[in-house]
Amino acid sequence: MSARSGRVPEVVVRRLPVYLRVLEELNETESPIVSSQEIGRLTGISPGQVRKDLTNFGVFGKQGVGYRTALLRRELRRILGLDRLIPVGLIGAGHLGLAVARYDQERERRHPGGTCLMAIFDKDPQKIGTTVGDLVIQDVAKLEESLLALGIRILILAVPATEAQALVDRAIRLGVRAFLNFAPVSLKVPPGVVVHTTDVGLELEALAYYA
């Protein structure tokens, strides 16, 4: 839970799913063993960094040989907590929210287990009651009872910047500790709560440096 934040730098935690993605795409029969060089080549991360990141979690390869593919995959899923079901909620069923929901439903179909989108909320009466895949869009006024009933642990925000902070405050009071925020706003949260903000504007401005 919140005790995990702070132990290992967030930048390291963010690389673990990148390694896992590569391992999930490897054919185990063809590649029963995978080296840090191979992981490095497939991810663009240096082999030394790969080994160092994994050592942080007590995962060591065999010198000059590498890691057992199936074991490393299982270990990474366990470290990330993806060996359990993690209920995810989404607020905002506009274009962005719908894109995220459909993308995530497709991803779950391909890689079942781990994070699972279990509720979508909106405030628009035209949208409430309509379906996205197998989920019915719920009234955000009922956010509290739904979060509790479903045990939502991660909340995705695809709402206007002006609405994000109040929603985060409501969810934190119910024990949600992890947010993926698409609103172009810097959210204030207490220690132990993690927010990843994805802001297209900031991405474009950083890319302008290279353009």
Next chain:
Amino acid sequence: MSARSGRVPEVVVRRLPVYLRVLEELNETESPIVSSQEIGRLTGISPGQVRKDLTNFGVFGKQGVGYRTALLRRELRRILGLDRLIPVGLIGAGHLGLAVARYDQERERRHPGGTCLMAIFDKDPQKIGTTVGDLVIQDVAKLEESLLALGIRILILAVPATEAQALVDRAIRLGVRAFLNFAPVSLKVPPGVVVHTTDVGLELEALAYYA
């Protein structure tokens, strides 16, 4: 241009728009001077890191006082290249593409100058010819001539994973050097080309660690 990649670590470049965002929100009359402590408080980045990042680009504050707000804002825009117009293109007018386009048009309205979305492409005949804000969706078959005619420098990809690499290859041949990729795929590009990939699946898996 491509010579810029490699000089300063990408992680530093990515923080510059975060500083700029804060400076754009400061009222210059109330805050003619801003300290690294204040920037740190508003961004959640340590004051020492703020000073170190800016020093990389030859930008120094006055010891014990800080930076002149207007000057620092202008310097950051110049360093990022946002003092020129940077034409941006977008491929994919599905839910995600439309969300990105509308968000960006709104952002440009509030902060004119710098990156500017100038073309949207799709392959769906139902979408080609329809409008998004003041832009008409173009046939992606005409990508090459449009990129050249408009001088597109940054390309946003909101297409399925299977289509992204071929589109990147086409754009690189025309001199595009910066990509913002929303497809859940690791793109292969030659040195000097920068790709930022935003993948909801990877974000959720990293957040699972804290959930």
